[in-house]
Amino acid sequence: MKADALRGHLDPMILAVVEHEPLHGYAIMEALLERSGGELDLPTGTLYPALRRLERAGYLASEWSTVGGRKRRTYQLTSAGQKMLATGKSEWDAFRAVVEGVLRPRGASGQA
Amino acid sequence: MKADALRGHLDPMILAVVEHEPLHGYAIMEALLERSGGELDLPTGTLYPALRRLERAGYLASEWSTVGGRKRRTYQLTSAGQKMLATGKSEWDAFRAVVEGVLRPRGASGQA
DNA sequence: CGGTCATATGTAGCTCAGCTACATGTTGCC
DNA sequence: GGCAACATGTAGCTGAGCTACATATGACCG
Numbered sequence A, B: 001m002k003a004d005a006l007r008g009h010l011d012p013m014i015l016a017v018v019e020h021e022p023l024h025g026y027a028i029m030e031a032l033l034e035r036s037g038g039e040l041d042l043p044t045g046t047l048y049p050a051l052r053r054l055e056r057a058g059y060l061a062s063e064w065s066t067v068g069g070r071k072r073r074t075y076q077l078t079s080a081g082q083k084m085l086a087t088g089k090s091e092w093d094a095f096r097a098v099v100e101g102v103l104r105p106r107g108a109s110g111q112a
Numbered sequence C: 001c002g003g004t005c006a007t008a009t010g011t012a013g014c015t016c017a018g019c020t021a022c023a024t025g026t027t028g029c030c
Numbered sequence D: 001g002g003c004a005a006c007a008t009g010t011a012g013c014t015g016a017g018c019t020a021c022a023t024a025t026g027a028c029c030g
Helices: A010-017 A025-035 A044-056 A079-103 B010-017 B025-035 B044-056 B079-103
Strands: A060-067 A070-077 B060-067 B070-077
Touching: A010 A025, A010 A044, A010 A079, A010 B079, A025 A044, A025 A070, A025 B079, A044 A060, A044 A070, A070 A079, A079 B010, A079 B025, A079 B079, B010 B025, B010 B044, B010 B079, B025 B044, B025 B070, B044 B060, B044 B070, B070 B079
Parallel strands: none
Antiparallel strands: A060 A070, B060 B070
């Protein structure tokens, strides 16, 4: 998958992954990989800054813990994050409709 | 629509618009606007550089003409452009599947 | 005849998200 | 000892789409 394609779509995807259960960064990476059927393999240089961005924006809240000697920073969705996720989903639907309307127009005046 | 969302998806959309008939820049803008139901209103600072980029890449070929005293640069799809459009469409399908798999997972192990 | 809108094309410069590459440390296995 | 998986993070680059600006013609109105 091309890198640019993700632009602006990654944030809601991350929020969606922690919607029902808080997860730490590494687990979020694995969840994205699994939900995408192995397609979405984020580099750490993408994920961790994104998580900090989302926390700074108030959509995620984090908490440190130690499990088996390893430090984890666990993120959970805030209420603002829930709203943002809902917004993101409907924005995705709108975006998808736009792209498909252009890529595969049907009906009235689109076709030559 | 957020600006970032378009990243990496605009190119195939432009190619799709000139798939069946060559169009000049301004007409491409209008076609995108129409096919998207008024959602996709590109600034000229986005479209014209994009067209030049696509031409440089060999996906479009352009030709100047004058209609009613106004100069037009008309773009048509090259054979490389046709291939690129097909590639772009299937990449879009894959991307869409990834996003929706993450945003709205169903089945096996995704849900909490 | 002057103003303004639609038509038509273009450039300069900014922004910033996702990337590559690097840096650090633990646990577990061979 | 060494390597993989686990776990988190920063510095710096890239480039596409954006804002703002610049230019020019034709059409319509008063």
